[in-house]
Amino acid sequence: MIxxxxxAGLSAESGLGTFSDSGGLWSRFDLNEVATPQGFARDPAQVHDFYNLRRDTCRKASPNAAHRALARLKQALGDDLILVTQNVDDLLERAGAQQVIHMHGSLMGALCNKCDSRWPAPHRMRPDDLCPDCGARATRPDVVWFGEMPRAMEPVTHAIARADLFVAIGTSGTVYPAAGFVDLALEAGAKTLELNLEPxxxxxRFYRSLSGLATQTVPAFVEGLLTSRDHRI
Structure with a gap:
């Protein structure tokens, strides 16, 4: 299993900036005000405006060669490949990948803070939106904010414990618990590979670490894996 x-590095070349990008969307907002439960409680309108903007940007973006390569790999390997993303965009799905695990939720979803119902987000979300299930004015973007627990941790860690190969693509290695996944993989005896713009x-802690643009390194990795079919790295 892989x-x-x-x-974020996977989607950067599609125009979706990372936290570290200077002049990007994230640099223009205080994360404590737009990406925490406390910020939402203080000013839900500001938070909705921020995520409406992010949703618009995501809708205008297109999958790049790295997304398409991973979708191709998923289609080839099926259940032998577990795709986990920290990204809240839907570019992997639009590239053709199925069963993607979104640890940090999805920009394209809405969540009720009162009854936990989920539904596709409208083009614009507002503080006075009603939950379609319970009718409460308690709707929020279906994303994981700072200070909240990432989703699907149990199935993800279980998969890593059974993996033959663990690959991290476009990750900074600074955000836990995801930054610790490589250690889980090593403890399980899996081979490990990092593909990143910079180390x-x-x-x-990876067996191999390759630097370069995701649109170059990821397709090359996928092509090599599909050619060898023995998970060599």
Missing amino acids: VILTG SQTHD
Whole structure:
């Protein structure tokens, strides 16, 4: 089994910026005000405006060659590949990948803070939106904010414990618990590979760490894997 974890670097070449990008969307907002439960409680309108903007940007973006390569790999390997992403965009799905595990939720979803119902997000969300199930004015973007627990941790860690190969793509190696996944993989005896624009803070814990644009390194990795079919790295 192969487990692949993707981060913001996978979608950067599609125009979706990372936290570290200067002049990008994230640099223009205080994360404590727009990406925490406390910020939402203080000013839900500001938070909705921020995520409406992110949703618009995501809708205008297109999958790149790295997304398409991973979708191709998923289609080829099926259940032998577990795709996990820290990204809240839907570019992997639009590239053709199915059963993607979104640890941090989805920009394209809405969540009720009162009854936990989920539904597709409208084009614009507002503080006075009603939950379609319970009618409460308690709707929020269906994303994991700072200070909240990432989703699907049990199935993800279980998959890593059974993996033959763990690959991290476009991740900084600074955000836990995902930054610790490589250690889980090593403990399980899996081979480990990092594909990143630059070596991450955890690159020395990988068997191999390759630097370069995701649109170059990921398709080459997928092509090599599909050719060898023995998970060699």
